Amino acid sequence: MLTAGFVSLGCAKNLVDTEIMLGILADNNIHITDNPQDADILIINTCGFIDAAKEESISTIMQMAEYKKEGKCRGVIVAGCLGQRYQQELLDELPEVAAIVGTGAWHRIMEAVNAVLYNERVLLIGEMDTLYDENMRRITTTPTYSAYVKVAEGCSNCCSYCVIPMVRGKYRSRSIESIVAEVKKLAERGVKEINLIAQDTTSYGRDQYGEPQLTALLKELVKIEGIVWIRLLYCYPKYFNEELIEFIASEPKICNYIDMPLQHADDEILLAMNRRDTRSDIEGLLKKIRTAIPGVVIRTSFIVGFPGETDKHFESLKNFLLEQKFERVGIFTYSQEEDTPAGSMEDQVPASVKEERYHELMSLQCRVSEELNHDMEGKALTVLIEGQSKEQPGVAFGRSYREAPDVDGCIYVENAEGLLPGDIVQTEVVQGFTYDLLAERK
Numbered sequence: 001m002l003t004a005g006f007v008s009l010g011c012a013k014n015l016v017d018t019e020i021m022l023g024i025l026a027d028n029n030i031h032i033t034d035n036p037q038d039a040d041i042l043i044i045n046t047c048g049f050i051d052a053a054k055e056e057s058i059s060t061i062m063q064m065a066e067y068k069k070e071g072k073c074r075g076v077i078v079a080g081c082l083g084q085r086y087q088q089e090l091l092d093e094l095p096e097v098a099a100i101v102g103t104g105a106w107h108r109i110m111e112a113v114n115a116v117l118y119n120e121r122v123l124l125i126g127e128m129d130t131l132y133d134e135n136m137r138r139i140t141t142t143p144t145y146s147a148y149v150k151v152a153e154g155c156s157n158c159c160s161y162c163v164i165p166m167v168r169g170k171y172r173s174r175s176i177e178s179i180v181a182e183v184k185k186l187a188e189r190g191v192k193e194i195n196l197i198a199q200d201t202t203s204y205g206r207d208q209y210g211e212p213q214l215t216a217l218l219k220e221l222v223k224i225e226g227i228v229w230i231r232l233l234y235c236y237p238k239y240f241n242e243e244l245i246e247f248i249a250s251e252p253k254i255c256n257y258i259d260m261p262l263q264h265a266d267d268e269i270l271l272a273m274n275r276r277d278t279r280s281d282i283e284g285l286l287k288k289i290r291t292a293i294p295g296v297v298i299r300t301s302f303i304v305g306f307p308g309e310t311d312k313h314f315e316s317l318k319n320f321l322l323e324q325k326f327e328r329v330g331i332f333t334y335s336q337e338e339d340t341p342a343g344s345m346e347d348q349v350p351a352s353v354k355e356e357r358y359h360e361l362m363s364l365q366c367r368v369s370e371e372l373n374h375d376m377e378g379k380a381l382t383v384l385i386e387g388q389s390k391e392q393p394g395v396a397f398g399r400s401y402r403e404a405p406d407v408d409g410c411i412y413v414e415n416a417e418g419l420l421p422g423d424i425v426q427t428e429v430v431q432g433f434t435y436d437l438l439a440e441r442k
């Protein structure tokens with residue numbers, strides 16, 4: 001039996017593609033191993049969004065290629081965004097790679113496997129119109145109680161710094177029926193937490209139904225037995241409407257957690273980024289959300305050092321961060337990407353300035369986060385247990401509605417002997433740290 005090893009890099013959206021490819025491999029009787037030394041074929045699902053991600057992808061490809069020299073591995077396949085972006089150029093530059101499978105060609109992963117077996121080299125780049133559905137076998141790699149569900153692929157927003165529309169194609173939504181059928185299957189397998197993802201989750205349905213349908217989708221998903229939490233990730237602010245806010249506020253299964261990447265807060269920079277909201281639009285929306293959904297946790301991300309960002313623009317971003325007191329913030333330094341409008345803007349910010357701004361914003365956010373976590377002391381939280389601490393017997397760790405998987409801190413729970421991953425328990429927070437909380441099981 002042929003054995004394949006898989007490395008999935010980048011975001012949760014890429015992870016779902018990995019899981020679908022794992023399903024295709026399994027359907028073709030290919031055994032999957034966690035140990036690259038045991039693999040006949042090594043597949044790397046890459047990210048090529050920004051410089052740091054490209055570097056990580058290349059270095060992982062080179063590491064995996066070492067297993068070819070050592071013996072068992074017969075070939076390396078590169079899937080995902082990096083391959084889609086650089087295509088033949090990447091194949092020419094990396095003789096170690098047998099096949100490239102673009103983001104529109106994951107369903108052709110077996111052609112790449114066959115290329116390895118026949119000692120050929122292939123470039124598989126399809127039309128960027130692929131979408132998975134509920135009938136495809138998907139081997140989830142997340143813990144048994146939690147899964148990502150991709151509701152749409154691609155993006156049509158065209159933010160001036162972003163290569164996603166180029167490497168993932170135009171925005172295209174799955175049907176409500178397909179998503180509901182998939183979530184039912186996941187619930188039957190014991191999944192309790194569903195994390196809805198897309199490049200822009202709030203636009204869900206606009207392409208297929210003429211207007212955003214996220215609330216309509218959520219109304220169907222909350223009916224599914226066994227699902228305890230539904231979490232919304234990657235919400236672009238534009239279509240975050242009142243109907244959606246009200247539904248989140250009224251429906252206990254929808255986590256009071258909103259991940260809304262805002263990228264900046266200064267109008268001149270937002271305009272240059274080709275974002276569609278002004279600072280005052282964003283402030284208005286955040287106010288509505290916080291008023292309607294008490295206890296809501298908002299995660300956002302910002303880019304510092306966008307071309308033309310002056311000290312004044314940066315000050316305006318800092319003020320916004322301090323005013324809004326977001327519970328979770330991711331900060332990125334701007335990455336100059338070829339073939340994007342921002343990549344050819346003249347007033348690029350020096351790397352040292354970007355770094356300085358990154359650290360300044362990070363330290364401000366650390367203070368905000370610590371303060372907000374202290375405010376949690378004495379509050380009750382329902383925690384989904386993820387495991388037992390190896391260092392501290394009787395202490396488990398997990399997440400509440402306030403923590404998304406993979407990106408946020410965690411909650412350590414005392415008096416947790418015997419608790420297993422997937423258990424849900426009531427706790428009271430005893431101490432807040434910068435990113436994590438300590439709670440006691442009640």
Ligand code: SF4
Binds near residue numbers: 155157158162163199
């Ligand atoms: S909305 Fe997100 S994925 Fe789409 S172009 Fe903008 S940054 Fe890229």
